[in-house]
Amino acid sequence: MSKLTVQARDVEVLVLDVDGVLSNGLLIYSDNGEETKTFHPADGLGIKLLQSQGVAVAIITGRLSRIVEKRAAELGIKHVIQGREDKLQALEGLLTELKLDLSRVAYMGDDLPDLAAISQAGLGMTPADADPFVMEHADWCSRHPGGRGAVREACEFILEARGLLAGLRQGFLEGTGL
Amino acid sequence: MSKLTVQARDVEVLVLDVDGVLSNGLLIYSDNGEETKTFHPADGLGIKLLQSQGVAVAIITGRLSRIVEKRAAELGIKHVIQGREDKLQALEGLLTELKLDLSRVAYMGDDLPDLAAISQAGLGMTPADADPFVMEHADWCSRHPGGRGAVREACEFILEARGLLAGLRQGFLEGTGL
Amino acid sequence: MSKLTVQARDVEVLVLDVDGVLSNGLLIYSDNGEETKTFHPADGLGIKLLQSQGVAVAIITGRLSRIVEKRAAELGIKHVIQGREDKLQALEGLLTELKLDLSRVAYMGDDLPDLAAISQAGLGMTPADADPFVMEHADWCSRHPGGRGAVREACEFILEARGLLAGLRQGFLEGTGL
């Protein structure tokens, strides 16, 4: 078993950045002041699959948006930390609350503010279109870009390391689903 | 005549998933609570061409959206089933109503919740950007991604199998259209 | 001088389809009933350059949208025909009004409803992502997709055929612009 697989197998919480990871890296502004974000249903299903197997999912983002709350609620994500540029400190606060060690965390981010968390988490992950310098410090990089399948891939990577992916897929083939 | 052509020729209803198939795979959320979906006019024309030749088109989606009703109404799609994650059961209910057998159904979906329906329909179809595991269980995969031409290709594949595509195109060349 | 250059040189009006040509091929619907279209500033500049040299620009579209009126007004396009699926007949009506022959028309469209007009116009044009069957019947195809530079390329092709492009570019280099 590779070191990377061991790291993935031991993950107890997947922590996600929003812009460029759970959402694509676009800030969409209307001239009436409205903001819009886009999400991907395949990422949402990945998160639900992971949660169904007892792995928690959390969000830490530097910006503030009601949209993130709505999407988190849809996906049953309970830990949503917004408005924190100091992501490593925010992550450490979350881990104290969850009584978990950094070695049990998979952290997925795409840019410099995520770098310290990616570098110190047990499993540092980036989407395919992350900042190149951040990518160099990650343990794992997805083939799909952020907001378009990167999170799904990350979830499946963790499920596969635990030997759970094939069984979950078989359930859908038989029509029993989740 | 290939087995695939025979399957396509016998199709009496094309059943479509929405997110990732009829719409591109993006959930677009505004901070005022509004949701947005994108559709493709070329897909719409494909659906109208298919309907004009007596093949029905239906929609089954796991989510709920007024946008889907609006787009379905524009395209003359009468059978619209929303909010059903159990897609195979929803499909079976529709077929009872239409007095049709699964062998006469083309079902196009892109992710695990569509897998049982794709695998049991007479013609299982996926867009080019479907989940790889789902693609393995489909009979046919489009070259265009979902929400950007995949449905048009599916409609033309069925029309071609029935020997109807060339005549329809000729009508447009002569300016008589549909 | 190639036959294509001669056709382009003699063009007195460029007629554009909207969805898939002047706008990208996406219908963006909100659940409050709002519709959105996207345009490209580079296409807009191409239209202004062409008009500045005495070539008219017109729009014929099968759909109906206030957005098209707004964009046409911004670009100084006076001839805007909406809600016409019978595009060749709509084009013929426009030409009667403009006292022009079909041989003096460049028509750019992307799908089957445009096919008769493309095939009969003096210069039939399509964007890079047009329907393949329609492309086969066009005289010219852009390298850029619709709504993302296809119209700019079409305008520059006509200006180049008239020997006007280099001079226009030089004006911008010298800061005199249009």
Next chain:
Amino acid sequence: MSKLTVQARDVEVLVLDVDGVLSNGLLIYSDNGEETKTFHPADGLGIKLLQSQGVAVAIITGRLSRIVEKRAAELGIKHVIQGREDKLQALEGLLTELKLDLSRVAYMGDDLPDLAAISQAGLGMTPADADPFVMEHADWCSRHPGGRGAVREACEFILEARGLLAGLRQGFLEGTGL
């Protein structure tokens, strides 16, 4: 040290066009009259990094939009000049105010109205998807398209020329950030 590096090292203000540079080149119009623009968080971080090192950032755009004011305010950009098609003159006015010479300006634009400014600025820059004729007259072209990383690359290019990029990245790795 290459001539290009010297040009970049001496830059005291980075001046940005909006559509096609700071925003992607799409004009998004709703049928209720609303306009939307998209921005990229990675570009925003690049601007903040550059400003933190004493290089000013300014905006000159031919269009008028409240969205630009909002995005500029978020990023701490004080010099925002809108509604000016005569960009070189607008730039000269700004330089008088800032008491700077054209040789100390990096100007990034993507189309013909930017050409004179790009050609006369100390460092003329374009995104990867700029007009080809404009690109020929630029000193530097990004690998990323406008509105999706081009501005970030431009900022990092200037920081690298000043020997500041590695230190800034190291700060993020250590979790001290900006």
